[in-house]
Amino acid sequence: MSFDSIKTRPGLRHLRDSISRLEGWWFDLTRRVSTAGVALLDGLSLAGDAKRGFMYMPARPTPVRLALRDLPIREYENYTFVDLGSGKGRMLFLAAEYPFRRIEGVEFALELHTEAQRNIARYRNRRRRCPRIESVNVDAADYVFPRENLVIALFNPFGPEVMETVLRRVQSSVEEHPRDVLMMMLFPEQAAVVDSTGHWRVLRRTRRYHIYRILNNGLE
Ligand SMILES: C[S@@+](CC[C@H](N)C(=O)[O-])C[C@H]1O[C@@H](n2cnc3c(N)ncnc32)[C@H](O)[C@@H]1O
Known part of the structure; x- marks a missing residue:
């Protein structure tokens, strides 16, 4: 029996789901938020116009912590963290454990954005290193990336489709205002779209996440 077939056995899947639920419950409890x-x-x-996307x-x-730990950043204060499709904000609170300049969540569902705002107001954690966390209610395809x-x-x-639009917008933004852009994709289903652009270099590829850096950022 292969390792993959063991992992997908119903009993183990049930155990994995239970651990994941417990992890989420503990995360929320210890930060006074509601993201589960x-x-x-x-x-x-x-x-926005497309009104298409995946559920929350x-x-x-x-896995988010592993990916964050792998980012090739020396001075966090020089980077802004943007979560595209930020929902109720869990990824924002994990990023806040690093001293980013600021953190912004982009969420197109008004109800989820409102819940994220409530969570941001309530969020308390001794591991917090970033004081500025915000959520904005906009379609990622229309989002103007900070300079x-x-x-x-x-x-x-x-x-x-939305991924292609987003990548085009990042690229033209960097052409106009050269700067470093890293991209962290968790369990990426759209990795082929990124690869097909030829504009991103893979820095790290694991089963759980990919990390990319934009090419021609004017800094190399
Ligand atoms: C899988 S959830 C990710 C939640 C969050 N990033 C986290 O890690 O906890 C996907 C989220 O993307 C949002 N979304 C989908 N399409 C979007 C779009 N075009 N613009 C902005 N948000 C979008 C959904 O409403 C949902 O909250």
């Missing part, structure tokens, strides 16, 4: 649970997009008020499912803290060095995080928020 999934939310379908049907019936939510969505910003918070990221598991462990700062960036870490762009994605946990499978949308399909290839």
Whole structure:
């Protein structure tokens, strides 16, 4: 029996889901926030034209922490962290354990954005290193990227069409204002879209996440 078939056995899948739920519950309890649970997009008020994207499912803290630890950054104060499809904000609170210049979540569902704002106001944690966390209610395809060095995080928020638009916008923004842009994709389903652009160099590729750096950022 292969390792993969053992991992997908119903009993083990159930155990993994239970551990994941417990991890999420503990995360929320210790930070006084509410990010657990999934939310379908049907019936939510969505910003933008496309009105298409994947449902809300918070990221598991462990893989996010591993990816954050792997970012090739020396001076966090020189980078702004942007989570595209930030939902209720869990990824923002994990990023806040590093001293980023500021952290911004981009969420197109008004109800999830409102919940994120409530969470940001309530969030307390002794590991917090970044004082500025915000959520903005906008479609990622319309988002104007800040003219700062960036870490762009994605946990499978949308399909290839929106991803292509987002990547085009990042690239033209960097052409106009050269700066460093790192991208951190969790369990990436759109990695092929990134690779097909020829504009990103893979810095790290693991089963759980990929880290990229934009090419021709004017700094190399
Ligand atoms: C899998 S969840 C990720 C949640 C969050 N990043 C985290 O790690 O906890 C995907 C999120 O992307 C949002 N989303 C989907 N399409 C979007 C778009 N075009 N613009 C902004 N947000 C979008 C969904 O509403 C949902 O909250």
